[in-house]
Amino acid sequence: MMMRLFNRKGPSGFSASSTAEEVTQGIDATGLTAIVTGASSGIGAETTRVLALRGVHVFMAVRNMAAGTDVKDAIVKEIPTAKVDVLELDLSSLASVRKFASDFTTKGLPLNILM
Template structure:
């Protein structure tokens, strides 16, 4: 039963089982510039690999530079002519986000695609340098600020190239286990509340 569900094709002609290579087959991304956050592993690394293979100039925005360089070298080994670079970005730090955006702007590069992929989940409770609960700071606040700071560059690129840009926010099924009243903003930095939230996410209660 499960294999059939995962392989069932949707309106796009693809399913959950479709790979990035299959989805982008025959598509050229030549002339496009893409930023992929969290591109040093997992979905981010695969996204960077495929975009680079399709001809895009890929900027890997990462916290772990060494891990990202390993991925970059693997991409180049597979696609020798690929255009891919690594830039440092710690999304849990607003200062780092601002520095990344400033450094990118200083490069004078266009920006067609922004993929907000990086994220952490169920980490031990801690606060970011800015005093924000680490998971919320990384997954939400950091990406919000990054998108805001890069938006004008994306608009300018779209206007000058006449190619519509794309901002992709990678999410998860975790949203299904949110509180009925939504985000408890007044308790974001409450350690006890955080522990309960993580326990609920890891061991979800039946839907009510």
């Protein structure tokens, strides 16, 4: 019974089991800029990958720069046209948040998406 509810499509045509790639298929988001927090693993890494796949310039906000760089490298290997940058951000540190904001602002890009 639960699997039927999980896979039942809603008015959008998608269900709880739909992937981000399925939901964004056909969308060209070229020209948009996003910041994804927690982008070095899990749902943050997958969000970064799919946004980059759709043309978004993604700034990965990560605590662990090595892990973030590994994720970025894997995305760029899969999607050679991906625009992905890694910036350090520790949300528990106001100094880190200020530095991140300053670093991002100096890029001169709009912020269209924050996740």
